[in-house]
Amino acid sequence: AQTVTQSQPEMSVQEAETVTLSCTYDTSESDYYLFWYKQPPSRQMILVIRQEAYKQQNATENRFSVNFQKAAKSFSLKISDSQLGDAAMYFCAYRKAAGNKLTFGGGTRVLVKP
Amino acid sequence: DAGITQSPRHKVTETGTPVTLRCHQTENHRYMYWYRQDPGHGLRLIHYSYGVKDTDKGEVSDGYSVSRSKTEDFLLTLESATSSQTSVYFCAIRGDRVSAEAFFGQGTRLTVV
Numbered sequence: 001a002q003t004v005t006q007s008q009p010e011m012s013v014q015e016a017e018t019v020t021l022s023c024t025y026d027t028s029e030s031d032y033y034l035f036w037y038k039q040p041p042s043r044q045m046i047l048v049i050r051q052e053a054y055k056q057q058n059a060t061e062n063r064f065s066v067n068f069q070k071a072a073k074s075f076s077l078k079i080s081d082s083q084l085g086d087a088a089m090y091f092c093a094y095r096k097a098a099g100n101k102l103t104f105g106g107g108t109r110v111l112v113k114p
Numbered sequence: 115d116a117g118i119t120q121s122p123r124h125k126v127t128e129t130g131t132p133v134t135l136r137c138h139q140t141e142n143h144r145y146m147y148w149y150r151q152d153p154g155h156g157l158r159l160i161h162y163s164y165g166v167k168d169t170d171k172g173e174v175s176d177g178y179s180v181s182r183s184k185t186e187d188f189l190l191t192l193e194s195a196t197s198s199q200t201s202v203y204f205c206a207i208r209g210d211r212v213s214a215e216a217f218f219g220q221g222t223r224l225t226v227v
Contacts, residue, residue: 045204
């Protein structure tokens with residue numbers, strides 16, 4: 001079974017600074033998708049960024065970017081120029097390309113200090 | 115926003131009583147999922163559906179059953195609620211494309227006392 005591990009329960013960052021969240025996963029598949037979801041206090045799950053395993057180029061979405069290391073099975077999220085609105089729980093998730101199930105890590109809480 | 119609605123949003127129930135949570139979508143998506151969220155565990159899959167009357171178990175299915183009699187509705191039933199089922203429950207939907215992302219409902223906070 002696939003597993004997703006987020007080793008940092010909580011991270012703190014100063015406003016306007018950069019923070020990097022770690023995620024590792026275990027799979028024997030070669031084709032899969034990786035996701036980062038944000039969950040603010042409203043509880044809504046919001047997709048932040050997505051990476052296709054067959055693409056070597058790291059995905060970026062505005063201030064959010066990933067460092068995808070396929071051989072190391074690592075998928076970190078970098079938040080640049082952190083804003084107060086970035087404070088939330090962040091979840092890393094995995095789904096094999098031909099699969100139906102989305103597997104989540106345990107989450108990392110991001111605190112943004114003004 | 116994806117058209118996905120969960121009801122109720124909050125519920126308190128007593129141990130041993132049956133409880134049904136409803137997920138309704140207006141997107142005509144094939145896949146529907148029920149997850150539970152607990153501190154330190156992220157979201158764990160309970161059951162999912164890949165079509166009308168087609169369902170399968172997830173990693174934490176014990177004590178739960180589901181039904182999908184039409185495309186737009188996916189019901190999660192706790193036959194006899196226990197305190198360990200106190201949690202936040204999320205429904206998600208996903209389209210057919212391999213690359214399709216999952217969209218989530220706003221969650222249901224269930225407390226079993």
